[in-house]
Amino acid sequence: MATVSDAANKENNESTLADRKVTVIFVLGGPGSGKGTQCANIVQHYGYTHLSAGDLLRAERDSGSENGTMIDNMIKEGKIVPSEVTIKLLERAILETNNDKFLIDGFPRNEENRAAFESVTGIEPRFVLFFDCSEEEMERRLLSRNQGRTDDNIETIKKRFKFGGLMLQSLLKKFLMRLRLVLSHLVKRLLPSCSTIHPRICDLKYRWSNI
Numbered sequence: 001m002a003t004v005s006d007a008a009n010k011e012n013n014e015s016t017l018a019d020r021k022v023t024v025i026f027v028l029g030g031p032g033s034g035k036g037t038q039c040a041n042i043v044q045h046y047g048y049t050h051l052s053a054g055d056l057l058r059a060e061r062d063s064g065s066e067n068g069t070m071i072d073n074m075i076k077e078g079k080i081v082p083s084e085v086t087i088k089l090l091e092r093a094i095l096e097t098n099n100d101k102f103l104i105d106g107f108p109r110n111e112e113n114r115a116a117f118e119s120v121t122g123i124e125p126r127f128v129l130f131f132d133c134s135e136e137e138m139e140r141r142l143l144s145r146n147q148g149r150t151d152d153n154i155e156t157i158k159k160r161f162k163f164g165g166l167m168l169q170s171l172l173k174k175f176l177m178r179l180r181l182v183l184s185h186l187v188k189r190l191l192p193s194c195s196t197i198h199p200r201i202c203d204l205k206y207r208w209s210n211i
């Protein structure tokens with residue numbers, strides 16, 4: 001589906017997502033559930049390009065952009081950056097990459113993110129990988145992640161759990177209804193290094209062979 005920005009880009013002879021046929025997998029899970037770690041594994045074995053929404057936002061913040069202060073505040077408060085900002089960064093990253101298969105890590109965070117992405121880019125995910133992990137384990141991992149992040153402190157971690165948990169649950173329900181959700185215990189069969197991800201529920205259509 002072409003968008004207004006697609007039309008503007010066309011006039012400027014820039015390539016747009018409407019010109020590209022891309023496959024997208026959303027990789028979701030709470031903070032510290034292992035999304036980034038497992039994306040690195042998948043990239044190695046399946047030739048996907050890994051796009052972390054959080055990394056794109058941190059790079060934008062550090063670039064001196066006009067949105068830098070807003071992004072910094074949202075991250076420190078564990079809140080969700082407005083969809084249009086994150087989607088623009090994802091769109092740009094896809095267009096700059098010469099691959100047609102993408103793992104989008106940590107996005108969407110909520111239903112509004114999902115709907116906006118679909119409407120702006122016309123892209124529906126092939127499916128969604130969800131890494132399920134207890135808050136206790138996620139907290140332990142985040143506190144020893146040691147990447148110098150401004151949000152890996154106990155106060156912000158609690159906020160990320162509080163704001164993110166419910167939104168993620170209702171988003172997952174949407175994907176579940178569309179039969180697009182693959183849970184961590186299925187991922188675990190393919191990626192033995194996922195062994196500490198704690199498995200729960202479900203017997204859903206398993207489409208790993210398609211990627």
Ligand SMILES: Nc1ncnc2c1ncn2[C@@H]1O[C@H](COP(=O)(O)OP(=O)(O)O)[C@@H](O)[C@H]1O
Nearest residue numbers: 030031032033034035036037141145194196197
């Ligand atoms: N299965 C695992 N068992 C133990 N520690 C893990 C596991 N997966 C990731 N970690 C560690 O937990 C921390 C958070 O993982 P990360 O992949 O950055 O999570 P996310 O991207 O979901 O926030 C990192 O320090 C990582 O090395």
Ligand SMILES: O=c1ccn([C@@H]2O[C@H](COP(=O)(O)OP(=O)(O)O)[C@@H](O)[C@H]2O)c(=O)[nH]1
Nearest residue numbers: 031032053054074075078079080081106107
């Ligand atoms: O689509 C996104 C992804 C990330 N974030 C912000 O970036 C922070 C860090 O996200 P990231 O995915 O890097 O880490 P995680 O919280 O999953 O460990 C989040 O708490 C949000 O404040 C956001 O607003 N929108």
